[in-house]
Amino acid sequence: MAGEWRTVRLGEITDWASGGTPPKDDAKYWGGAIPWISASSMYGNRYSDSELKLTETGLARGSRLAEVGTVLLLVRGSILHQRVPVGIATRPMAFNQDVKAIKAKEGLSPWFLLYWFLGKERNLLELVDFTGIGAGKFDTKQLQELPVNLPTLSEQEQIVAVVKALDDKIELNRRMNETLEAIARAMFKSWFIDFDPVRAKASGEPPESICRRLRLTPDLLALFPDRFVDSELGEIPEGWEVKPFSETVQIIGGGTPKTSVSEYWGGDIPWFSVVDAPAESDVFVIDTEKKITQTGLDDSSARILSAGTTIISARGTVGKVALVGVPMAMNQSCYGLRGLDGGSFFTYYATRELVSTLKQHSHGAVFDTITRNTFAGVSVVTFQPVVTAFETVVTPLMEKIKANSVQGRTLAELRDTLLPKLLSGELRVPVRSAS
Structure with a gap:
């Protein structure tokens, strides 16, 4: 046992609070500036924003505010089958009834509390109750009884410094990925959705001004025409084509090896399912929760997708999009999409742009489903020279995103290896003297 450490109950050193949800059908509660955390916004372990936001009225009506430094833990949700979402509030924010706000008492570092939860995820998953229908849940009283091997505050802060240095990177x-991805997405929208270069040329704006404003070289600007023509989708650039999306991509199906055959699982081939979909800014999927063996691949309808393939979830949870970063297989609830004329990144962004339309065209008696015919029912506007130019321009951005994602995973693996040793006292960090 590490010297100067003491064992306490989690509930002794923390205060717990529950959240809530204002009525969803009342506009006065929503669209404000207060982030509102639910399972869908619990990515990473630093929470600063959310898609849904409350007004001050909404906060007073159905939720409460978590201060900076409060740990937010998901205690009910289907995602608890795979992971335990937990993070720390880096700005004041509200939270729903599926989330507990856990505030560190005096003598406990909030960041140490966060890393304690992260380091205990595997143990916590064993406590999830799945006896109900659908979502799993924690018994919060049971969580509060968990023993915590607690160092002195000084050593807590040193442990935090070691782990947080990795987390900061x-x-x-x-x-950085968020910024790079936003640049690539904005470029796609400017070129292929809003047709900004064409509109600028058609308006008579001088080429030098267009290039400066839209960050184009003269060679790139020359690829765009200076007028529009009518089409089934409205005005499109002269010389461009409207095509069914299915005619621009190869559509690839997936498969699942029999789960009852142990020889098919636990190999080194990543196998994608919707739980592996990355956040939008991450773009690439470079690892998966489950992996299969070569035998499992050979004895099923699964096939290897090459790097650069776009994956879209097509059944149940429809419309999750990812870009394959390393060769992998996927399950039958997804489709792989490969551009017929290259255009890996064009295909990825075109798919993201079409997600809402594809969802509208999905159907199914039990689950929403995208079929191969769904891809034939939506169209894209394309012109191969501009697609090729787009690939050339965005490739360095996308490769940097991929490299950052790979490095981030390596750092996360190092953090996850260190955490249990640091939390148990097996690995000690030197504590600076007060002088």
Whole structure:
């Protein structure tokens, strides 16, 4: 046992609070500036924003505010089958009834509390109750009884410094990816959705001004025409084509080896399912929760997808999009899409742009489903020279995103290896003297 450490109950050193949800059908509660955390916004372990936001009225009506430094833990949800979402509030935010706000008492570092939860995820998963229908849940009283091997506050802070240095780099990479991805997405929208270069040329704007404003070289600008023509989708650039999306991609199906055959599972071939879909800014999927063997691949309808293939979830949870970063297989609830004329990144962004339309065209008696015919029912506007130019321009951005994601995973693996040793006292860090 590590000296100067003491064993306490989690509930002794923390205060717990429950959240809530204002009525969803009342506009006065929503669309404000207060982030509202639910399972869908619990990515990573630093929470600063969310898609849904409350007004001050909404906060007073159905939720409460978690202060900066509060740990937010998901205690009910289907995702608890795979992982335990937990993070720390880096700005004041509200949270729903499926989330507990856990505040560290005096003598406990909030960041140490966060890393304690992260380091205990495997143990926590064993406590999830699945006896109900659908979502799993924690018994919070049971969680509060869990023993915590607690160092002195000084050593807590040193442990946090070691782990947080890794996390800071992971977070820096994530933010960089967010910026790079936003640039690539904005470029796609400007070129293929809004047709900004064509509109600028058609308006008579001088080429030098267009290039400066839209960050184009003269050679790139020359690829765009200076007028529009009518089409079934409205005005499109002269010389461009409207095509069914299915005619621009190869559509690839997936498969699942029999789960009852142990020889098919636990290999080294990543096998994608919807739980592996990355956050939008991450773009690439470079690892998966489950892996299969070569025998499992050979004895099933699964096939290897090459790097650069776009994956879209097509059944149940429809419309999750990822870009394959390393060769992998996927299950039958997804489709792989490969551009017929190259255009890996064009295909990826075109798929993301079409997600809402594909969802509208999905159907199914039990689950929403995208079929091969669904892809034939939506169209894209394309012109191969501009697609090729787009690939050339965005490839360095996308490769940097991929490299950052790979590095982030390596750092996360190192963090996850260190955490149990640091939390148990097996690995000690030197504590600086007060002088």
